[in-house]
Amino acid sequence: SQQGEEDPQALSIQEGENATMNCSYKTSINNLQWYRQNSGRGLVHLILIRSNEREKHSGRLRVTLDTSKKSSSLLITASRAADTASYFCATGQNSGGSNYKLTFGKGTLLTVNP
């Protein structure tokens, strides 16, 4: 089963509005990351938050992490049409020895209408 589950599956907003996407996971993690994907191609890393952090900012992005609830949120402020993409959360775990795995959710499709 998926480690990360994004919510909602799809979100449509107007340019200038804020977009909030949520992610829940099941097992303990080292960190949680958010990635963006345009047109079903390669993913681009947006931001990483470690398990001992609660909030992180990067430009118009704000990520929170609540390890007690096993959940994270990604907020995009003052959205632009160019923010239209799929957004994935990925949980990072050490899987034994030097192995490190990211487990991805199914993503939220964000549409920002001009």
Next chain:
Amino acid sequence: GAGVSQSPSNKVTEKGKDVELRCDPISGHTALYWYRQSLGQGLEFLIYFQGNSAPDKSGLPSDRFSAERTGGSVSTLTIQRTQQEDSAVYLCASAGQGGDTQYFGPGTRLTVL
């Protein structure tokens, strides 16, 4: 420097044929990952290489799938006797030693007719 590159960008093949997908990671990155993404779905982990360690093959869906990484750099994912359900985008990512962030290639879109 250059990012992760993959080739071909698109591959159409007939059911039963073998295909090879190539990934060139970022120079110096020791970790290399292969993922599969079916239409509208998340990423499914396939295999992970880290330096000279034995690869983590736990995500390979069947023995028709195999991958190798030569010289700690370029990797090839081979799918033998392709089936229609193998149709997907195959993504490669690399990461530096101890790095948490993965850098993705543009993917190879595989279509099995």
